[in-house]
Amino acid sequence: MAAGLLLAAGLLGGCGGGTSRDAATGARDAQVIGSHGRQPGQFSRPRAIVLTEENDLVVIDRSGRVQRLDVRTGEVRGRWMLPDYSNGTPTGMTLDPRDNSLWVADTHYQRILQFDLDGNLLFSFGEQGTGPGQMVFPTDVTPDPLDGSLWVCEYGLRSRIMHFSATGEFLAEWGSGEYDYADLARPMAIAVDAQGRLFVVDGGNHRVLVYDRQGTLLNSWGESGEAPGRLKYPYDLAVGDDGTLYICEYGNSRVSRFTADGEFLGAWGLPGHRPGELFSPWGVAVGAGGVLAIADTNNGRVQIVRRPERAFRMGRNAT
Numbered sequence: 001m002a003a004g005l006l007l008a009a010g011l012l013g014g015c016g017g018g019t020s021r022d023a024a025t026g027a028r029d030a031q032v033i034g035s036h037g038r039q040p041g042q043f044s045r046p047r048a049i050v051l052t053e054e055n056d057l058v059v060i061d062r063s064g065r066v067q068r069l070d071v072r073t074g075e076v077r078g079r080w081m082l083p084d085y086s087n088g089t090p091t092g093m094t095l096d097p098r099d100n101s102l103w104v105a106d107t108h109y110q111r112i113l114q115f116d117l118d119g120n121l122l123f124s125f126g127e128q129g130t131g132p133g134q135m136v137f138p139t140d141v142t143p144d145p146l147d148g149s150l151w152v153c154e155y156g157l158r159s160r161i162m163h164f165s166a167t168g169e170f171l172a173e174w175g176s177g178e179y180d181y182a183d184l185a186r187p188m189a190i191a192v193d194a195q196g197r198l199f200v201v202d203g204g205n206h207r208v209l210v211y212d213r214q215g216t217l218l219n220s221w222g223e224s225g226e227a228p229g230r231l232k233y234p235y236d237l238a239v240g241d242d243g244t245l246y247i248c249e250y251g252n253s254r255v256s257r258f259t260a261d262g263e264f265l266g267a268w269g270l271p272g273h274r275p276g277e278l279f280s281p282w283g284v285a286v287g288a289g290g291v292l293a294i295a296d297t298n299n300g301r302v303q304i305v306r307r308p309e310r311a312f313r314m315g316r317n318a319t
Contacts, residue, residue: 102116145196191245
């Protein structure tokens with residue numbers, strides 16, 4: 001089915017009178033883009049996702065493709081292939097607001113890539129290893145809004161946070177103990193808020209860690225579970241303009257909303273395949289005007305939620 005038809009189907013599923021199931025899942029708020037497949041506008045297990053300042057949607061999937069789409073219509077505006085992808089594909093990508101470039105954690109190639117929105121490779125750095133500045137499985141990268149330096153989280157032989165200059169020079173690291181001695185267990189995503197705090201999704205420990213730029217732990221919150229406000233394998237996070245956090249839970253097939261201090265503000269999505277339902281989502285992004293994009297990974301699609309402050313509910317999911 002063409003992407004446009006799928007988009008229309010998603011909009012129809014999310015509008016109208018709705019059923020009790022629609023209300024419970026959040027289908028009224030859902031816009032579906034794409035389906036399983038490798039044609040333009042389709043996705044093969046999408047994982048890394050961003051929204052540009054113009055609310056273009058950029059998605060990397062397991063086929064090694066990067067697609068840029070119109071978030072309103074699902075129309076493909078550009079697409080390209082990653083330099084290498086036979087070993088595996090990236091899990092994290094962040095838009096640099098200074099120049100609208102894309103920073104990509106090329107997880108299975110032990111490096112960081114920078115692209116422009118047309119797919120031109122601008123810069124890359126990184127090498128395999130466990131030493132300072134080397135990488136095993138980098139999962140996410142984000143530019144620091146103050147100075148343009150780069151923050152990278154990784155797991156593998158070491159689970160740690162690393163700090164690099166904008167030109168890839170290693171500056172610092174923390175959380176680098178090995179295996180059972182590590183402070184982190186599969187950190188999957190990292191974001192910086194307007195106050196300069198670093199938020200790290202510590203996936204294997206089902207929690208969020210908050211650091212300052214020197215690596216001092218400021219706060220830690222979250223515990224494993226399925227109840228509202230708990231986390232189960234959080235794999236990505238995004239910071240809204242109002243400072244709230246959106247946590248993508250791979251294990252609970254939902255996105256939960258929190259204050260920066262960990263107060264639960266609601267959740268969206270139930271396990272399933274209909275609009276408003278999620279199947280092991282891997283990524284989440286916030287765009288202009290609070291538009292939320294969710295990589296609905298095992299459903300092979302992206303779901304768009306507008307006005308999430310209204311769509312997210314205090315129960316297990318939207319009610």
